[in-house]
Amino acid sequence: MRRSILTAAVLTTTLALAACSGGAEDQAGGEESAPPSGEGATLTVWVDETRQAAVEEAATGFEEATGAQVEVVLKNFEDIRPDFLAQVPTGKGPDITVGAHDWLGELTTNGVVAPIELGDAADAFEPVSVSAFTQDGQVYGLPYAVENIALIRNTELAPEAPATWDDAIAAGKDAGTKYPLLIQTSTEGDPYTFYPLQTSFGAPVFEQNEDGSYKPELALGGEGGTAFAEWLADQGDAGNLSTDVTYDIALAAFAKGESPFIVGGPWMLESFGDLDLAIDPIPSAGGEPAQPFVGVAGFYVSAQSENALLANDFLVNYMATPEAQLALYEAGDRPPALIEAADTASEDPITAGFREVGADAVPMPSLPEMGAVWAYWGVTEAAIVSGKSDPAKAWDKMVADIQGEIG
């Protein structure tokens, strides 16, 4: 009895070892045939779908030049930030990830990103793109694309660019379309898209330092903020703004020619087929310049990367080239951050239009306090537009609530 257990165990173990010995031999063989120079280093890069091909192309050149391997891992863009935060401390994160500049505050607070020294190469980038990735005087990301919203105009319905918001509404009414102007609102509000209108009343979200970086002191209250809130209520009353217009509805209506104007970004363009379009600055509603937010996309290096040297080499010397940045532009339609590449891309009048509007824009704050602002901002705007709340009171309560959350 006992002997049979023993025999069985021995036999099982033998079988098990036999089953996996094939793999083990392969591994050993692989190591022997690899060059003994340590070029077996593998760089892991997290990308999302739109940038995969472009990064892989740059990686091929890098692999040829250095002999190192680049493993490009495809992830959902929404998953990248939480996964990066959770996995870097365990040592299982990537060496490099794509990301947006407004993650920076959270990433540095948690100590998961390492600074990148661009050196003299920094001058080759659009200034706003580098300053967006700068915190406390240090650069933490290699920018590759700049995106911002603008006024997209259907030239068939409106031949001229409007100078002010009221001009735009008047032109839209003259065109006789279903909507005078489309701007996505939804019941949750859309403060990102509404931001240029807010800045035109002189109510930026945070105070800015002299170098353009933000400090965590709210600036959206005060007279400008109240004026903007009153304006939202008036426009909601007049039917120019509506919480029923979601992103999808606005997109579909503009594509069908139901409005001459839509406030939006380059990501909308593929839905508009062969409409004849022009890109204009967003018309000012409150008299001051309407400055949209700029979002900068770039690459971060993990603070726990074991291949920091390779990672920096790859980014600074292979991704900061006009070819690589143009390949990313082809894939994502956003104007490149590298000036030389942006100049090439600007041969397209649409891209040039967005770039021109972006030149006057402000970077989206990357302060960790921004999360609290988003939580109240949009809902309050939506409540004012729909006429549910008294504009001045609701706006003041929002400012107080955000202040309470920030502490």
Next chain:
Amino acid sequence: MYSPVTRGSGWSPGFLVKLVLIALVDALGVYAVLAAWGAESWGVLAAMVALLLVANWAYFSKRALPLKYILPGLAFLLVYQVYVVAYTGYVAFTNYGDGHNSTKEQAIEALLVQNERRVEGSPSSPLTVVADGDTLGFAVVSPDGAVQAGTADQPLQAVDGATVDAGRVTALPGYDVLDYAAVLERQQEVTELRVPVSDDPNEGSVRTQDARTGYVFTSTLEYDAASDTMTDTTTGVTYTPNDDGQFEAADGTTLPVGWRVLVGLDNFVTAFGDDRYAGPFGKILVWTFAFAVLSVASTFLLGLFLAIAFNDARLRGRRVYRTLVILPYAIPGFLAALLWSGMLNRSYGFVNEVLLGGASIPWLTDPVLAKLAVLGVNLWLGFPYMFLICTGALQSLPTDVLEAAKIDGAGRWRTWRSITLPLLLVATAPLLISSFAFNFNNFTLIYMLTGGGPRFDDASVPLGHTDILISMVYSVSGLDGTAAKDYGLASALSIVIFVVVATISALAFRRTRSLEEIA
């Protein structure tokens, strides 16, 4: 000693099959152990070894007959349930979250790196990694063409006789120039190497990130391992580690990057201590119970009604109806919730536009209507399940009892109330309780349909009229991005919810025993 020959102890075909299967399991297990070894995950490794040993013992021993049946289930229970619950319990007592994301070593490393500053106006110099024996060093070419070299202990000094090619040092007397492959092999050392510019530490040191270009940096923060303190070199302020997992100065200011520490019951205190949540919490608690109870009641009643109707032999085409009724069950819940949120849009939704002839009823933005909409959609999602179990239970009712009731002269209603319903409840009550527990935590529906909205007008926190406890946790702990993430607080609140649901379920299960006495 006589030992009976039983099936399976010899080399019967069944035993051989078992042998092969166990061999496969072992092969998989050994592979997992090797993989865990490679990844240096010692916890996983220990668990895998233990599981393998237990599995082999269980299937080759005569004494472990029950274990042969329950071991696979037990293993998965341990991995997917017990471990997860235990880990959540552990996190509830830590301050894991934004600013306390990793270990102390990593926090120190991050603080030091974040507080290195490139010296203003310093040149970027073409750099070559060199080695003096085993010691790494840098050779840089300054803007005027002079070549300097140094190591961590040896500040930069001019070296004569260097070969410079294309602005970069390619050979240096007294040093070996490392090629790219050799640099890669020691890249950690290279990126950590700081070569002082001179004997004066305030002048900074040369470092490189890509082994091609060097920059002069100075550190504004220094860590002293012996006293475990951080010192700001510009202000002279000393920071010491505090109990919250941060470096703190005497005046109470802290450095931004902290680490994870155990904080005891702090999370539970925070959960119930914040005044801003007191008002909304009460409303949300009431709504959570109302939502869970009403959802179970409405789905059960509708399911039961349809089950009885379709169980009547006089109804024609019962199979077709039954198939149609189960359809909502076949659509994934989150997808259905999303579809409904589109259909209930005030101006463009199918319900208002087509069914109600262009009405503009604020289904999802009015507090009362939004609650009705949530209940309605959950009814649509949930009744097929109740219909299925009721149909099953009805068909398995003993006909003799029903006949006996008929003979005793009981009417239809009396039979249904005194015989059918109690017998039905015996079979379905446990499922009703589990349905309650499920709906109590029905995050998907709320998140996809209303996102908790419409917001409370009178509260100062981002919560709304249709938020239930679990979606409140999601928002309070910042997992939705509206506040700094606090996994510790989220875990603590989840445990509180678990206790509530577990208590109610346990009480309810005790009550169902009295139903069984009827049977």
